[in-house]
Amino acid sequence: MSATSSVEFSGQVVVISGAATGIGKSSAQLIAARGAKIIALDFNKSALDELAKELNLAANQVHICDISDQGQINKTIATILKDHGTIDALINTAGIVGPSNTQFEDVNWPDFEKVLQVNLYGAIWLTQAVIPSMKAKKYGRIVHLASIAGKEGNPGLSPYNTSKAGMIGFVKGVAKEFAPHGVIINSLAPAVISTPMNANTSDETLKYMISRIPMGRVGQPEEVAEIVAFMASKACSFTTGFTFDASGGRATY
Numbered sequence: 001m002s003a004t005s006s007v008e009f010s011g012q013v014v015v016i017s018g019a020a021t022g023i024g025k026s027s028a029q030l031i032a033a034r035g036a037k038i039i040a041l042d043f044n045k046s047a048l049d050e051l052a053k054e055l056n057l058a059a060n061q062v063h064i065c066d067i068s069d070q071g072q073i074n075k076t077i078a079t080i081l082k083d084h085g086t087i088d089a090l091i092n093t094a095g096i097v098g099p100s101n102t103q104f105e106d107v108n109w110p111d112f113e114k115v116l117q118v119n120l121y122g123a124i125w126l127t128q129a130v131i132p133s134m135k136a137k138k139y140g141r142i143v144h145l146a147s148i149a150g151k152e153g154n155p156g157l158s159p160y161n162t163s164k165a166g167m168i169g170f171v172k173g174v175a176k177e178f179a180p181h182g183v184i185i186n187s188l189a190p191a192v193i194s195t196p197m198n199a200n201t202s203d204e205t206l207k208y209m210i211s212r213i214p215m216g217r218v219g220q221p222e223e224v225a226e227i228v229a230f231m232a233s234k235a236c237s238f239t240t241g242f243t244f245d246a247s248g249g250r251a252t253y
């Protein structure tokens with residue numbers, strides 16, 4: 001990266017949900033290395049502590065927050081704004097797979113609803129919480145981790161497909177509302193990425209998903225973090241409401 005690249009973050013406050021592991025952690029590592037003050041949110045305390053140690057984060061840069069709880073989100077964002085004065089970018093990577101390799105007719109509603117609460121309502125509530133301050137200063141970047149599942153639908157993953165398709169639709173419309181106010185909102189749709197999330201995905205589902213990827217392999221979280229960093233930076237200045245791709249060629253749209 002050249003010294004003049006605008007994919008750098010000096011002086012910026014970047015909030016990352018789901019920062020403790022996987023794509024969130026790789027994004028935190030990369031964006032911290034590019035000069036941001038990272039604020040890490042997750043409900044996995046031990047993994048969050050490890051990240052805080054690695055990146056030398058102060059206590060007020062680390063928040064235990066369950067994004068399926070609107071009250072916790074509002075309290076956390078208010079505390080961050082009080083402590084750090086601003087939020088330049090929000091990167092929402094917190095998410096769960098929920099029931100996998102499960103036919104729709106066998107999914108019970110509480111399990112379905114839980115996936116919506118984390119992946120979709122969490123994204124909506126985080127966006128609602130950060131928008132007013134971004135709008136007031138006429139600058140903000142919001143990045144939501146969607147999925148190829150939200151574009152194409154994977155069999156046996158109906159709650160996850162629904163949550164990510166909902167997120168993509170949410171981003172499309174809300175981005176247009178805030179486009180005149182300097183707040184840029186996009187999502188990113190990866191195919192299978194090698195992270196702890198896939199530890200519980202059935203072999204059958206994983207095999208199916210890799211078979212659909214022309215590159216014939218899973219992606220690495222560091223590869224996704226490079227795109228996330230661009231999306232969260234000043235360099236991403238004329239694209240909003242879009243769903244970026246990280247699918248090894250599976251999606252070419």
Ligand SMILES: NC(=O)c1ccc[n+]([C@@H]2O[C@H](COP(=O)([O-])OP(=O)(O)OC[C@H]3O[C@@H](n4cnc5c(N)ncnc54)[C@H](O)[C@@H]3O)[C@@H](O)[C@H]2O)c1
Pocket residue numbers: 017018019020021022023024041042043044065066067068092093094095096097118145146147148189190191192193194195196197198
């Ligand atoms: N790994 C993949 O194959 C893949 C593919 C497409 C999209 N995604 C999406 O990318 C995002 C990141 O996934 P990942 O692969 O890094 O998974 P991951 O499981 O490694 O990371 C997700 C993080 O979110 C946290 N989290 C989960 N529920 C939470 C909640 N209610 N409140 C706060 N934190 C919570 C977890 O503790 C974890 O640290 C997710 O939204 C996922 O749906 C992942």
